[in-house]
Amino acid sequence: MSHILRPGLEAHLGDAELGDTALPLGITITHLGRSGPRERLLGPRDPVSVVDAVMASCFIPGIYSRPVFLGGRPSFDGAWVRRAPVDAVRALGADRIVVFGSRPHGELEGGLLRPRRWAPASDTRVLSPCEELPIWGFDFDEGRTRVAMEIGRESAAMFLESNSVWLSA
Numbered sequence: 001m002s003h004i005l006r007p008g009l010e011a012h013l014g015d016a017e018l019g020d021t022a023l024p025l026g027i028t029i030t031h032l033g034r035s036g037p038r039e040r041l042l043g044p045r046d047p048v049s050v051v052d053a054v055m056a057s058c059f060i061p062g063i064y065s066r067p068v069f070l071g072g073r074p075s076f077d078g079a080w081v082r083r084a085p086v087d088a089v090r091a092l093g094a095d096r097i098v099v100f101g102s103r104p105h106g107e108l109e110g111g112l113l114r115p116r117r118w119a120p121a122s123d124t125r126v127l128s129p130c131e132e133l134p135i136w137g138f139d140f141d142e143g144r145t146r147v148a149m150e151i152g153r154e155s156a157a158m159f160l161e162s163n164s165v166w167l168s169a
Contacts, residue, residue: 003066005058009051018053019044026092027053028078028085029070039081041088042070086124094123096166101128125166127159 018025026043027050042053048070056068056075068075078085084099099120105128120126129151134144160167 006051006055009054013050016050018042018046018048018050021050024092025050026085026089027057028088029053029056029075030078030080031070032074032076037080039078039085039088040075041078041085041092043092086120090123096169097124099124099126101126102133104129104132125159125163127156130155130158 018027021044024044026041028039028041030037031040032038042048042056046053052068052070056070057078059066059068059076061067061076084101086097086099089097129148131151133148133151135141135148139145
């Protein structure tokens with residue numbers, strides 16, 4: 001998949017670095033070092049191209065063929081340590097955080113290596129599907145994808161309605 005994704009990203013994003021974006025952008029990756037996997041939030045101060053950051057954040061060892069090296073270290077999907085890096089985003093100065101979840105009813109899970117459920121803090125809201133999604137990763141069925149997209153639209157509308165005061169504060 002890497003050979004398909006990278007050219008498309010490069011065509012749209014060029015050689016822009018994280019610090020070049022109009023809005024602050026943070027992309028979570030997992031760095032593999034001597035002490036094992038470590039969560040890392042790449043942000044505007046990191047001299048990393050948006051393309052490389054995105055490629056590292058979605059690289060899954062064993063599935064994709066081309067690993068991404070950032071700072072000389074193998075880097076891969078940030079969800080290995082924590083699926084929603086709320087603490088790291090808060091440390092960047094965010095006072096309101098929206099987490100996009102794939103589980104119904106606002107359930108959030110920890111990382112793939114240390115799975116656990118957790119509840120969001122008062123500065124965090126979860127936009128999650130209003131019902132179970134009919135698809136999973138690597139499911140390319142058009143009908144199920146369309147149903148999942150409709151659930152997403154309905155869920156986003158419900159989120160906006162129930163969080164309008166918080167969002168406008």
